[in-house]
Amino acid sequence: MAMLSDDLEAGELIPLAGSSEPQCAIRVTDLGKAYRLYQQPLDFLKEIITGKPRHHEHWAIQNVSFEVLRGRVVGIIGPNGAGKSTLLKIIAGLLDASTGRVEVAGRLSAILELGTGFHPDVSGRDNIVLGGMCLGMTRAEIEAKVPWIIDFSELAEVIDQPFRTYSSGMQARLTFATAISVDPEIFIVDEALAAGDTAFVNKCMKRVRQICESGATVLFVSHSSGLISELCDEAIWIDKGRVLMHGNAQRVSKAYEQSVWDIEEARNLRETKKLSQSVESTAETGKYELGGGTLQISSVEVIDIEGKPIGVVRNGQPLRIRVSWAGFSEHKQIYASLRIDTARLQAVTGIEGYDGGLFLDGDDGLPERGSVIYEVPELALGEGQYYISAALCRHMLPKGAEAILHYVEKAAQFSVSRNSLWHFNYLYDPKFTCRIERS
Numbered sequence: 159m160a161m162l163s164d165d166l167e168a169g170e171l172i173p174l175a176g177s178s179e180p181q182c183a184i185r186v187t188d189l190g191k192a193y194r195l196y197q198q199p200l201d202f203l204k205e206i207i208t209g210k211p212r213h214h215e216h217w218a219i220q221n222v223s224f225e226v227l228r229g230r231v232v233g234i235i236g237p238n239g240a241g242k243s244t245l246l247k248i249i250a251g252l253l254d255a256s257t258g259r260v261e262v263a264g265r266l267s268a269i270l271e272l273g274t275g276f277h278p279d280v281s282g283r284d285n286i287v288l289g290g291m292c293l294g295m296t297r298a299e300i301e302a303k304v305p306w307i308i309d310f311s312e313l314a315e316v317i318d319q320p321f322r323t324y325s326s327g328m329q330a331r332l333t334f335a336t337a338i339s340v341d342p343e344i345f346i347v348d349e350a351l352a353a354g355d356t357a358f359v360n361k362c363m364k365r366v367r368q369i370c371e372s373g374a375t376v377l378f379v380s381h382s383s384g385l386i387s388e389l390c391d392e393a394i395w396i397d398k399g400r401v402l403m404h405g406n407a408q409r410v411s412k413a414y415e416q417s418v419w420d421i422e423e424a425r426n427l428r429e430t431k432k433l434s435q436s437v438e439s440t441a442e443t444g445k446y447e448l449g450g451g452t453l454q455i456s457s458v459e460v461i462d463i464e465g466k467p468i469g470v471v472r473n474g475q476p477l478r479i480r481v482s483w484a485g486f487s488e489h490k491q492i493y494a495s496l497r498i499d500t501a502r503l504q505a506v507t508g509i510e511g512y513d514g515g516l517f518l519d520g521d522d523g524l525p526e527r528g529s530v531i532y533e534v535p536e537l538a539l540g541e542g543q544y545y546i547s548a549a550l551c552r553h554m555l556p557k558g559a560e561a562i563l564h565y566v567e568k569a570a571q572f573s574v575s576r577n578s579l580w581h582f583n584y585l586y587d588p589k590f591t592c593r594i595e596r597s
């Protein structure tokens with residue numbers, strides 16, 4: 159654990175001005191934050207009364223050290239609960255550290271919580287002034303910015319109404335607009351707070367970009383490695399309260415993204431295994447199935463070229479799905495079909511084995527066990543999680559539910575990863591070709 163030097167308070171904010179390294183805007187040394195956790199709320203009271211500790215300490219961040227040079231845009235990335243907000247709140251002076259110290263050189267503005275300084279009974283207009291003063295602006299500075307903020311928030315019609323009458327989205331718009339109106343030397347922002355409809359989020363991000371390009375030193379928290387590699391010079395990857403990697407933004411984003419896909423891969427394989435086990439035990443799992451008498455789907459898997467099950471497929475690469483069956487059927491001309499759905503069960507694509515004339519039984523009938531492998535040579539699906547449902551059917555006309563011998567919904571799951579770090583998400587993501595015509 160980081161120890162404090164004798165002459166410093168834990169988490170003390172020390173201006174770097176006059177430092178021998180004028181290029182340094184932020185220096186964090188051995189920073190740590192321990193939260194006290196109580197098993198039940200009453201334990202806190204009992205601790206105060208008896209003086210006996212009834213809590214255990216949870217270190218949200220530990221031994222965190224780094225320097226940020228003036229004018230650098232630095233992304234902070236990491237999974238949920240990694241300690242990003244805790245770290246930035248301490249740097250912004252909103253939270254005390256348990257160990258270590260933070261030195262900051264320059265006027266700092268942070269958007270880490272929305273609504274600080276805003277009062278429900280005061281009008282939107284007056285709240286801009288109150289909120290702006292909480293962000294460190296003088297009254298004159300903020301008053302000069304009021305028209306810009308009203309225009310940016312698109313709330314001119316209701317600006318003189320009490321803040322409590324605003325919807326939560328309107329409140330977020332006004333507080334974010336106020337917060338990004340500042341011209342800071344050091345700017346700390348959590349991208350997740352740019353809430354609202356797509357057009358408003360885009361507008362907020364445009365302003366954040368402007369600040370990044372203005373020469374300010376920026377710490378930018380985001381879950382999007384694409385956005386970090388696009389906006390930032392360098393990035394810090396935090397996990398379980400510690401700095402895992404600090405360096406070039408593209409390099410760190412790529413490494414972080416790979417770790418996310420590794421976790422996804424393991425999760426998808428685990429879940430698919432559970433799903434295929436549950437094919438045999440429908441009653442307990444409550445999974446949706448139809449049919450499944452003497453002939454059953456025994457597994458559905460996404461596989462690599464060697465037939466090994468995988469959980470993540472990269473867009474543009476081949477997608478191979480293996481549907482295996484076991485059992486026997488009195489029917490002839492049996493075919494398999496499958497459907498791929500998004501996590502919200504929106505059907506994306508599929509194949510009817512019958513349409514392709516692909517029957518599983520040959521002249522000698524249907525073998526007791528076998529598999530059919532479907533392949534999409536170049537996957538054109540956007541990043542995300544997908545589910546596969548499969549069916550074994552018998553050929554009959556007209557086609558109807560009685561044609562289905564066994565249907566298993568969500569029999570397997572897989573994720574699609576992108577080709578690039580670009581942050582837009584698409585459902586359909588083919589390889590585009592383009593031609594430039596210059597006149």
Ligand SMILES: Nc1ncnc2c1ncn2[C@@H]1O[C@H](COP(=O)(O)OP(=O)(O)OP(=O)(O)O)[C@@H](O)[C@H]1O
Nearest residue numbers: 193194216218236237238239240241242243244245
């Ligand atoms: N006030 C608090 N009391 C107790 N524990 C807390 C408190 N605030 C945060 N924590 C814990 O500290 C750890 C780090 O939380 P933090 O909010 O800094 O993570 P984060 O990286 O910002 O997460 P996210 O990406 O989900 O916002 C988590 O385990 C969280 O549960």
